[in-house]
Amino acid sequence: MTIRELAINEWDKVASLIFHSTNQWYLKKLNRGCFPGEDPSICRIFPEVYEKLDPGCCLVAEIDGEFAGSCFYHPRETHVSLGIMNANPKFSGQGVARNLLDRIIQRAGTKPVRLVSSALNLDSYSLYTRAGFRPLAIYQDMFLPAGKPLPPPSERIRPATLNDIPALMNLEEQISGIRREKDWRYFLSDDTGVWRGLICENEEQITGALFSINHPGSRMLGPGIMVDEDSAFDLITAHLNHQGQDSLIFLVPAAASHLVNRLYSLGARNCEIHLSQVRGETQEPAGIVMPTFMPETG
Numbered sequence: 001m002t003i004r005e006l007a008i009n010e011w012d013k014v015a016s017l018i019f020h021s022t023n024q025w026y027l028k029k030l031n032r033g034c035f036p037g038e039d040p041s042i043c044r045i046f047p048e049v050y051e052k053l054d055p056g057c058c059l060v061a062e063i064d065g066e067f068a069g070s071c072f073y074h075p076r077e078t079h080v081s082l083g084i085m086n087a088n089p090k091f092s093g094q095g096v097a098r099n100l101l102d103r104i105i106q107r108a109g110t111k112p113v114r115l116v117s118s119a120l121n122l123d124s125y126s127l128y129t130r131a132g133f134r135p136l137a138i139y140q141d142m143f144l145p146a147g148k149p150l151p152p153p154s155e156r157i158r159p160a161t162l163n164d165i166p167a168l169m170n171l172e173e174q175i176s177g178i179r180r181e182k183d184w185r186y187f188l189s190d191d192t193g194v195w196r197g198l199i200c201e202n203e204e205q206i207t208g209a210l211f212s213i214n215h216p217g218s219r220m221l222g223p224g225i226m227v228d229e230d231s232a233f234d235l236i237t238a239h240l241n242h243q244g245q246d247s248l249i250f251l252v253p254a255a256a257s258h259l260v261n262r263l264y265s266l267g268a269r270n271c272e273i274h275l276s277q278v279r280g281e282t283q284e285p286a287g288i289v290m291p292t293f294m295p296e297t298g
């Protein structure tokens with residue numbers, strides 16, 4: 001098995017690997033797909049976004065000249081985040097993911113490595129916990145079925161701007177103990193129109209921020225950080241009001257029971273469970289964290 005960096009002319013190949021390996025795994029184990037439709041090119045969003053954010057930070061595994069797996073990683077000030085990880089089903093159980101993971105852990109050096117993994121996926125849970133990761137928090141993936149009425153947007157909500165970055169970074173450090181200026185700057189500078197950021201504030205003090213992505217390959221809310229559950233609720237409902245509810249997923253900390261119950265009262269349903277995992281030192285979340293898969297952070 002050879003491990004090397006993804007070449008620039010291989011974006012379609014890696015998109016196809018992500019689309020087919022994830023959908024096959026979901027169909028086999030959970031009796032449903034993960035990415036919609038038949039066209040693997042919707043997964044080009046991963047190399048397109050990630051190679052712009054972190055050029056050269058995708059490793060691929062090859063066996064006998066065939067694409068056997070891929071994994072992206074994202075070095076940041078305080079940590080390295082990892083994902084999306086995929087192994088070609090043809091080579092499943094042959095250590096492809098383990099080899100990619102080992103190489104990324106090696107590249108992370110002394111920095112903690114963070115990720116978000118499905119709690120319904122025993123293969124990835126085992127892969128990461130065998131490699132020294134431990135679950136940090138449980139998240140329920142929720143969605144609001146179309147047609148459910150929403151409360152009007154709170155007056156505490158406004159669009160995020162580049163000027164908010166220092167306050168956002170301080171807030172995330174206080175809540176999660178991590179810093180990642182690059183991600184916030186990327187969301188707020190992007191001109192493709194797929195990202196949107198909202199701020200919740202009380203008397204000019206920021207109490208939360210929540211971003212969203214609206215792309216055929218990924219429609220979800222996150223990342224988000226909030227000092228309290230009410231700020232999280234106001235930010236979630238403001239995004240839902242703006243973007244519509246259809247297949248928009250958001251990860252809510254299972255321990256935030258007041259927030260979860262308010263979302264249930266609106267009619268929200270659970271569709272999966274995820275775990276944030278970390279390998280190395282970190283702090284327990286001191287507020288509400290809403291992770292996303294784009295980029296995964298945990």
Ligand SMILES: CC(C)(COP(=O)(O)OP(=O)(O)OC[C@H]1O[C@@H](n2cnc3c(N)ncnc32)[C@H](O)[C@@H]1OP(=O)(O)O)[C@@H](O)C(=O)NCCC(=O)NCCS
Nearest residue numbers: 022025085086087092093094095096097098123124126127
């Ligand atoms: C999850 C996935 C990446 C695993 O890839 P893989 O190449 O088959 O995994 P590996 O062969 O490297 O095995 C991983 C490790 O998990 C271990 N493992 C698997 N099932 C296990 C179980 N039930 N209990 C304990 N360990 C288990 C294996 O023994 C191996 O550990 P080892 O190398 O220390 O022996 C692959 O199934 C996949 O691509 N799935 C679809 C996409 C996906 O779910 N990605 C993950 C998103 S977070």
